[in-house]
Amino acid sequence: MNREIMLEAENLSAWYGAARILYDLAFEVKRGEVVALMGRNGAGKSTTMKAVMGLMARREGSVRFNGRDISRLEAYRIARLGLGFTPEDRRIFSDLTVVENLDVGRQDPRKFADGTPAPAWTPEKLFALFPNLAERRHHLGSQLSGGEQQMLTVARTLMGNPLLVLLDEPSEGVAPVIVEQMANTIVELKAQGLSLLLSEQNLHFAALVSDRVYLLEKGHICWHGSMADLLDNAEVQRSFLTV
């Protein structure tokens, strides 16, 4: 199947101060696809996401999203083109209630390039997707558990009606039951037509949801292929994923 490319990076590099973190990355995410960016701690997964999102002070290379060059845009402009971002450390507004957090993420409904409408989210729809949040809608962000915060950060991003979501370490530091729920959510979002680029260390989790995989090590992409290929290739798994 030859689907349109939603997100495409070429020669993407990024620095923290004088330290170079990413080296000429090239990757793409097609429409309706779930792609996993995998690698050990410190491989550069989160930095890649931040670089795509325009959150790194110094980056080079080209990033195209939905047919537009976004490599020089500010983060808010990128978000307004329909690129959603959920950071690994969740970054919930802890002084705001769940409902207020969702309201902050709100954007207008959006269409794909071919005119099909993207899923349009409302707080009610999101509460149906994440029933735990519904019960706590008037609690402050700081009163939520880690898992609830993880759901809220995804829900908050969905309020912007994105076409593609960058999901940074969705399974990190949450209870197994939440991890399972996250996996279901990703499958559900994919079914609704969204594309996702997720960063993961957990092969088991990534295998449940992803179509394709890029493996990162020390800021380089060292392997890419389908999830099925990765699962068959114990050698690659051992070289780049096993701790």
Place this chain on the structure above:
Amino acid sequence: MSLNSLLFQALDGLAAASGLFFVAAGLSLIFGVTRIINIAHGSLYMLGTYVAATLANHIGGALGFWGGILTTAVLIGLIGAVIEVVLLRRIYRAPELFQLLATFALVLVINDATLWTWGPEDVLGPRAPGLRGAVEVLGRYLPSYDVFLIAAGPVVLIALHFVLIRTRFGRLIRAATQDREMLGALGVNQALLFTSVFALGSLLSGLGGALQIAREPANLLMDLTVISDAFVVVVVGGMGSIPGAYLAAVVIAEVKALCISIGVVTIAGVAVNVSKLTLVAEFLVMALVLIARPYGLLGRAQSMVRALAEPEDPLRPAGPALKLLGAAAVVALALLPLLARNSPYALVLGIDVLIAVLFAASLHFIMGPGGMHSFGHAAYFGLGAYAAALLVKWFALSMPPALIAAPVVALLGAALFGWFAVRLSGVYLAMLTLAFAQIVWSIVFQWSEVTGGSNGVLGIWPTAPFDNRAALFWLTAALTVVGILLLRTFLFAPFGYAMRAGRDSPLRAEAIGIDVKRVHWIGFTIAGAVCGVAGGVFAFAKGSISPETIDVSRSINGLVMVLLGGIQTLSGPIVGASVFALLQDTIMRQTEYWRALLGGVILLLVLAFPAGIVGGLGKLGTAWRRRP
């Protein structure tokens, strides 16, 4: 005194509290969202008073008064928006203290613009049409306008609270206070949000100023008094808390009002004039609140703000080229008295520059490597200067022992104040140091019997062999060079590494066994002692010392010097202080409007070198070496 008159003074205090609240609420909002400590906020208040008084006088009647106040508030809001767009927006990624420097430059520019427009005379507004009368309260007459002001405070408080809780704009403000970068990643245009918050905060300040026209005349000193009051209110109430700002405004206005009304009391046979305490009362309150509740009455621990600035390069020992340059500078210093035989002023200026350099280097020691942003470094300068001067005056000590006493007294003062200060961080630490400096200043100012009060101590002349310009210059140069080398030795000793580790990550530093508070306390004390040397030399170089030479503007000048040079290099404060002292000297002799010129120069430097002069040159150098 009667209970009635006490209650009456309390009402008067409430009226004053409203104005204080408006300006503090604006400051707090702006700080919360943009993380900029806007020193120019008081200047907007001052402008508000001038503009509103002018409108009321020229248009006249109820329209001129009430319409003028509203017009003024909107106008000041617009000016705030322009400042944000033209200046601050360019430097959001610069280190926070640099933004502070920029707003300080604005203070200078606005002050001179006001002087140029309205002249040096106070501008009096008319009395409020419709509220000229007074109401009888407790057997006395309270002006109706005060009643109006007393009501205006809570009304604005409730309106602001409504906006923050109930509107999307308010939610965005609260969200931005916590994590503005995330807000951007969610599609919120921060630039627009920042501009509107800045405009709203400025509007509140302008409103506060405009409402004062029926109470006090507009004058050119308002900007700094108002900003220091507003800082105290914001810090006492808790950064970012609007109800806290109101509560603190009331507490401080009341304490001041009560000090005045109590007057002279006799405690154990000694007459104490409590009304003299008004100068220091608010700082005493602030110091007490910060010691007991480090985040203010209604504040909470500040969430770690994500720094937008690039991580700084670590300090490195000077390379051979820089060492050579330093040695050349020392030789030049040694030769200057011989070269400048025919221009005695060069030596006078040279001594001033050297004192500024030592002062700035000691401040930099705690600000840069220590990460403690002291807004009250003048205290230790003052302690050193007054220690030397008073020993000469009362005990007829000669110069050498008096100069030795200067750092000792400054060290003791810094050890005492530093013990409290290092328990705080960020803005709170800055404000506590400011409070301590104000307390030192007030003691010096009020304790006339010992310190000579506002006249200061006169006739502190150097004794032989330093009683000629050249010898005094050599002494100053030697002390400055030794002081700087001493600070440098500390920085590259394990102690210095521990201090920087504590600055960069207190938790990790503690985890490897560093007692961060203790290390920072010792650092604070060392800086105070070195600063005391600068103060002691200053007293002898000028032959006198007075409260105005150790007031808040000296602390601010020190900040400007350090920031001008760049905070993360050791040569930064040296260059910054020299440039600043020379600029101040040349510009002051050129024009009446030296403040505006100085401010303009600082603004240009900030925009051209957001990492300070030396930092900027260093970056240029790196870029040059990296060129393809």
